[in-house]
Amino acid sequence: MNPIILNDNRFMDAIPTATGTAAGYDVLNIRDMRPYTWWRAAAAGTSYLTVDCGSAAAADCLAVIGHNLLSAGALISLETSLDNAAWTQRLAPFTPTSNRAFLRPFVRVYARYWRIKIVTAAVAPQLAVVMIGERIDFPFPPDSFAPYSESVEVESTRSKTGNPLGEVVRYFPVDVKPVFSHVDRVWVEETYRPFREDYSRYRKFFFWAWDTDTYPDQVFFLQDVGKYDPTVSVLAYYDKLKLDLKGVMER
Amino acid sequence: MSYDEQRTSLARTPVTLVKLTLDFCANSYAVAPCTASAALEPCFNTYHTCKAKAAFVKTSKVYTFSSEAAPPPWPGPRPYVTEVSYLPTEITDNVTVTGRIKVKLMDEPDGDIGIDPYVTQRAAFPEIPGTFFKKLRARNPNYKGRLLEIYEGFLGDPEEEYRKRANELLDTIATDKGTATMETVDLLRGLGEIEIPRSVDLKLLNDITAGAVEMILADTEDAAGLAATGYVRIGDEVIQYANYDQAQRRLYTLTRGAFATAAAAHSAGDAVQPCRYFAPGNPFDHLKTMLTTDAGYDAAFVKNADFDYWREWPGDEPDMTALFTKPMKLSEIYMGLVNLLDCKSWVAEDLAVTIARNIPNAPGRTYRALSDEANVVEKSAKVEANEESRKTRCVLRWDKSALGDEGEAGSYSRIDIGIDAAAEGLEYGDRVAEELLSPWLKYGLVQDEVLFAWIADTLSRRLFLRRDAAPIIPLAVELKDSDILTGEFLTLTTDELVNPDGSPVTTRFQVVKRDAKGGKVELRLLRMPIRRCAFYAPEAALTYDSATPAQREYGGFYCDEVTGKMPNGDDGFFYY
Numbered sequence: 048m049n050p051i052i053l054n055d056n057r058f059m060d061a062i063p064t065a066t067g068t069a070a071g072y073d074v075l076n077i078r079d080m081r082p083y084t085w086w087r088a089a090a091a092g093t094s095y096l097t098v099d100c101g102s103a104a105a106a107d108c109l110a111v112i113g114h115n116l117l118s119a120g121a122l123i124s125l126e127t128s129l130d131n132a133a134w135t136q137r138l139a140p141f142t143p144t145s146n147r148a149f150l151r152p153f154v155r156v157y158a159r160y161w162r163i164k165i166v167t168a169a170v171a172p173q174l175a176v177v178m179i180g181e182r183i184d185f186p187f188p189p190d191s192f193a194p195y196s197e198s199v200e201v202e203s204t205r206s207k208t209g210n211p212l213g214e215v216v217r218y219f220p221v222d223v224k225p226v227f228s229h230v231d232r233v234w235v236e237e238t239y240r241p242f243r244e245d246y247s248r249y250r251k252f253f254f255w256a257w258d259t260d261t262y263p264d265q266v267f268f269l270q271d272v273g274k275y276d277p278t279v280s281v282l283a284y285y286d287k288l289k290l291d292l293k294g295v296m297e298r
Numbered sequence: 299m300s301y302d303e304q305r306t307s308l309a310r311t312p313v314t315l316v317k318l319t320l321d322f323c324a325n326s327y328a329v330a331p332c333t334a335s336a337a338l339e340p341c342f343n344t345y346h347t348c349k350a351k352a353a354f355v356k357t358s359k360v361y362t363f364s365s366e367a368a369p370p371p372w373p374g375p376r377p378y379v380t381e382v383s384y385l386p387t388e389i390t391d392n393v394t395v396t397g398r399i400k401v402k403l404m405d406e407p408d409g410d411i412g413i414d415p416y417v418t419q420r421a422a423f424p425e426i427p428g429t430f431f432k433k434l435r436a437r438n439p440n441y442k443g444r445l446l447e448i449y450e451g452f453l454g455d456p457e458e459e460y461r462k463r464a465n466e467l468l469d470t471i472a473t474d475k476g477t478a479t480m481e482t483v484d485l486l487r488g489l490g491e492i493e494i495p496r497s498v499d500l501k502l503l504n505d506i507t508a509g510a511v512e513m514i515l516a517d518t519e520d521a522a523g524l525a526a527t528g529y530v531r532i533g534d535e536v537i538q539y540a541n542y543d544q545a546q547r548r549l550y551t552l553t554r555g556a557f558a559t560a561a562a563a564h565s566a567g568d569a570v571q572p573c574r575y576f577a578p579g580n581p582f583d584h585l586k587t588m589l590t591t592d593a594g595y596d597a598a599f600v601k602n603a604d605f606d607y608w609r610e611w612p613g614d615e616p617d618m619t620a621l622f623t624k625p626m627k628l629s630e631i632y633m634g635l636v637n638l639l640d641c642k643s644w645v646a647e648d649l650a651v652t653i654a655r656n657i658p659n660a661p662g663r664t665y666r667a668l669s670d671e672a673n674v675v676e677k678s679a680k681v682e683a684n685e686e687s688r689k690t691r692c693v694l695r696w697d698k699s700a701l702g703d704e705g706e707a708g709s710y711s712r713i714d715i716g717i718d719a720a721a722e723g724l725e726y727g728d729r730v731a732e733e734l735l736s737p738w739l740k741y742g743l744v745q746d747e748v749l750f751a752w753i754a755d756t757l758s759r760r761l762f763l764r765r766d767a768a769p770i771i772p773l774a775v776e777l778k779d780s781d782i783l784t785g786e787f788l789t790l791t792t793d794e795l796v797n798p799d800g801s802p803v804t805t806r807f808q809v810v811k812r813d814a815k816g817g818k819v820e821l822r823l824l825r826m827p828i829r830r831c832a833f834y835a836p837e838a839a840l841t842y843d844s845a846t847p848a849q850r851e852y853g854g855f856y857c858d859e860v861t862g863k864m865p866n867g868d869d870g871f872f873y874y
Contacts, residue, residue, distance in 0.1 A: 062418055071374065075411040075418070084411065085373035173373055200367065202817040204776045207670040207679065207793075212776035214309035215817035217367040298369060298453075 048260040049188055050225065053110045053150060054246050054253035055180025057161045060100040067094060069171060077177040080252050082113045082268060087173040088165070091119070094172060097162040099131065107155035108182035109138060109163075110254040112148035112268045112297070113175020119167040125151075125179065127158030134162070147297045148266040150256045152182060176268065178254060183242055186234055189225035194257055194265055196222040197296050219296035221267060223255060227288040235277060235285050247271040255292060269294040301459050304452035306778045311453035312817070314365045314379050315460055316401055318468065318480070319445040320438045321345055322359035327416055331355070340416035342437045361434070366404050368453055376430070378403040380477070382448060384463070386813035387784035388822075389644040399448065399464050401480045405431040405473055431478035435471050444468050446482055489629035494592050497625045500524065500570040502532070503547070508561045512550035515570060521547045529556060529573040531623040532564045536573060536700055557621055557700035571624060578617040578743055581635055582609035582653075585643070588632050589651055601652040608641065608655050615639065616749050618738040621700055630704075638736050640760055647783050647812070654785060656763055658806070658827040659851045665806060666782065668775070669791040675818060678774035681794045684824075689732045689764040690721040692757045696739035704737050712741060716757025721765055732764065763827050769795060771807070771823045780819050784812045790823060828869050842866070 058078040065074040067089035074096065076084040088094040109125050116123055125138035137156060143149045161179055165172045200217035230239075247253065247270070256266045273291025280286050304310045323343040328336035334349040341347040348354045364375035383400040408430040410417040417423055428436075435441065446468045451460030466482035473479075498520040506513045515521045526542050530549070536559045540551035555561035574592070576584050582605050589600045609615075622631065636643045636653070643653040668674065695710035702709025722729055739749070771794055775782065782788070786809045793802040811822035833852045842850065842864045863869060 059424075071412060073412045075409075079409055079411055083370045083375075083377050087373060175373075204818060205676045206672060207674045207676050209676070210671055211308060212673070212675060213307075213778050213817065215777060216309050216311050218311075218369060295369075 048152075048258050050185040050255070050257045051108065051150060051152065051259065052183040052185075052242065052253055052255055053108045053178050053180055054242065054251070055106070055182070056178040057100055057104055057106050057180055058096075058098050058177060060104055061098050063096055063098040065094065065096050067092075072173065077174050080176055082175045085113060085173045085175050088167075088171040091167045091169050091171050094165045094167075095162050096165075096174075096177065097160065100159050100161065103129070103157040103159050104161075105155055105157050105181050106161065106179045108150065108152045108178075108180060110148065110150040110178045110256075110266065111143075111174055111176065112254070112266075113173075114143070115146055115170065115173050116143045116165070117146050119170035119172050121165050121167045121170075121172050123166075124164045125153065126162050126164060127156060128160040128162075129158060131160045134160075140164075140166070145264060147264065148254065148268055149263070150254050150259060150266045152259060155181070176252075183238060185227065186231060187227070189227050189257070192225050194223070194262065195267065195296075196224070198222075219298075221269070221294045221296045223257075223267060223269060223290070223292040223294075224273075225257065225290050225292075229281070229284045229286065230277070230288045232279075232283055232285055235288060239288065240275075243271075243275050248275065252294070267292070267294050267296075299452070299455060299459075301451060301455065301461055302781075304455060304459075305780065310777075311368050312365070312777065313368050313371050313451050313453050313460075314382055315371070315375060315449040315451065315457075316363045316379050316382070316403075316480075317445075317447040317449070318361045318363075318441075319358050319447075320361065320434075320441060321444070322357050323348060324355040324357045325353060339421075340419055342414055342416075344437045346439050347437050363403060371451070371453055371455070372457070378405070378430075378478075380404060382463075384647075384814055385645070385649070386811060387645060387647050388811040389642045389784060389808075398469070398484050399446075399466055399482045401446070401448070403431070403478045403480070405429045405476055405478045408433070429473070429476075431471060431473050435473065441468055441471055443483070446480060489588075489593055489632055490627050492593050492628040493625040494588075494628050494631065495572045495574040495622060495625055498523070498572060500530075500572070502564055502566050502568045502570060504566050506564050508554065508563050510554075511552045512548060513552065513564075515547040515549070516567075517547065524549075524572060529575050529621070529623075531571045531573055531701070532568050533562060534701055535559045535562050535564075536621070536623060559700055574622040576618075576620045576738075578619040578740075580609055581615050581618045581639055581738060582606070584618065584620075584738075585632065585635060585653065588628060592628055595651070599650045601646070601650045604652045604654065608653055611655070614752060614755070616739075616744045616752050619740050619743060620737045622704070622737075623701055626704065634704075634736070635738055638734060638738060638756075640756070640763070642785070642810075644784060646785065652785065657831060658763065659830040661833050661852050662848070663787055663851050664848060666786065666788040667791070668779070668788050670793060670802070671791075673775050673779055674790075674792065675774040675776060678818075678820075679771055679792065679794050680773075682770040682772065683767060684770045685767045687764060688726075688767040689730050689761060690718050690726060691729060691731045692716040692760045692764075693731055693733045694736065694739075694753060694757060695734065696736045696753075697741040698735075698737040704735065707733075707735065710735060712739075714753050714757060716754075716761050718761045718765055721761075732760070762829065766828065768825045768827070770810070770825070771795070772820065773823065774818045774820045777817045777819070780814060782809060782812065782819065782821065784809050787826070788823070795825075830869065842868075 063074050068074050069087040069089050072085050072087035074086045077086045122140040124140040126134040126136050128134045137153050198220050202215040204212040206212050250270045252268050252270045255269050269292040272293050277285040277288045325332035327340035328334050331353050332350055333353045341349050362375040363378045364370050365379050366377045370377050381402040410426045446466050448464040449460040450463050469483045470481045499518045500520055501516040503514040503516045527540055529536055529538050536556040538553035538556045539549040542549050586605050589595045640656045641653050646652045694714045695707055697712040698709050788807055790807050791804040795803045806826040807823035809821055810824045813820045
């Protein structure tokens, strides 16, 4: 599958509600884009996170970061409704393969009501950032590239004789620098550039997955710290479209 | 894993937790018992923003922050903490270190989720303006004196494994260019800022004769604060008063010409200076009194047990007394007595004042072993020769006149001098004197033989400890050794100091300064005297060669009668 960006979010259309929330873990935290503020269910069992968009709105992708769904043995699914009474399943129940970020595309659909259903047996689920929205599909894969480059913020200390005394490991910065060659001008100008101008140039974070079919675990929550400078020489194409994305590897 | 397992492991992610407890109303806005109008914009459940203060129900809300350079240890803390500056602990000749702790945090635009209970009712929602700490301060201007707790731990550990490092009262919250700084109250006001006796505005209302047994003070602000009994100085006379009628500002039942001063007539308007008199008593008790009474330290911040232990060990100090007739810095008085007793006193990591005698070895004392190989951080160590610590003679001036200046040698009528003739002879060939001026020793207070013997012992012990310079080695250790505390004893094997044959020394040190900085701790190590004291050892003590380091602390062993060395070449022991 080709790379995907998700920055659109139905949970921003209105104030979401939860069927039960633990004290201090407000449901509004799922849409504040901070991976360090969480919604947590009041208890294990079945929880719903619901939003009434006011009118029918489209989405074709779900992404989550900062969760305990694998640890909690949770089954998560996505449902929509036109009347808040009859619900249709859009993503069948699944358990993520890790507690790291995941992104699940689905068939585009319009609905006024959207809800995530989470079922756990013994552990209250928690989520930091949840997005349900319309994804941006890149038209083809990037040129040969490192899917991600992970470094380590660390303070290493050695003794006078060179023995390792200790490593203070802080965190793991991640860089993703895909380059797309000969990209259709219409796609860049009508799809990518609006995303750039309305969203990413403000250093807002978004989900990035470069191949959800083959590498579904390589989903990152990133911001674009680069310049917008696609080169052009041939009509109908941009020669190069470069992204310079940064984030932090989850543990 | 436990805290200590994480601390000593080779790779780990330290996390600092900061908890701030502020007032918070238990009510919900405009819902009974809250009487505020629902038509108004809601409050923020803080007293300052309350719109029905009579109905305010005070509870508390805890704001938790964690290190910004590490993932949050669990859901909840905001990762804002960039730096915590703990007070460096240091043994100096002045105990006046401040007790402030400074916490630096990131500040960021914040949407008030989980902070403002009514955030969705705000007109600006969801684009709530303002940064986290600016809003926190604006809503809680009464933050002063609220609790600030600091914990240290490691990523992956549960909260119960975190160690509390501070439990202080908040003094200030400042914001500047995207950062916030919280400072705690200075619990240990510096002794250097305290005067005893205090400078006061007291004057005589009327003339008095040399034989008057009462006097009236002029009506000044300070007249109300005078103690009920005590001593005052007017001109060159010290007067004892047994009663003070505060309403009439009348001192009566006067004893004129106290402390061998001359009774004299005084005039209206003459300054009346209260005196600070320490009645004869044990000097360690005087030190505690200075801290708890004169400095007003809470008893929790004075390590009574340490003062009491060293008072009894070896416990041969004579009673001491002192009269201070003009304002002096308490730090000078306190550290002067500490020095006379040949002790160290400092503010320990738990912000409590402690004390210990300067002795090279002691039964029960243990030493942690440090080495260049396993502990000393590369390029962190050096040697300060500290030549000024070497003395060949000690001059003690004592028995000060009542009105004499404490810092003037001429104020003292007695002098005793201890001399290390060997050091001044062939070995060093110079005279390096230490001069002690002690207002605490008084002739005639105890039996002459007892006092003279104590002075002789004191001078010889001081020279014994100061015969050779005590080098200082500043160095850094890694986080794994962060449990080393100021005052702790250790052995260090280092090539910063070498034996005559060039091999690295292994010798005893005391930590005289500790300053935690990030993943390292900077230490200053003072080398202990090479020569040790002898103590009676337990009956079952072994020979020196087979004794443990702890058993060797007793020194109850025979050395070679010619060389004075122990069988393994260590220096021998001396009577204390």
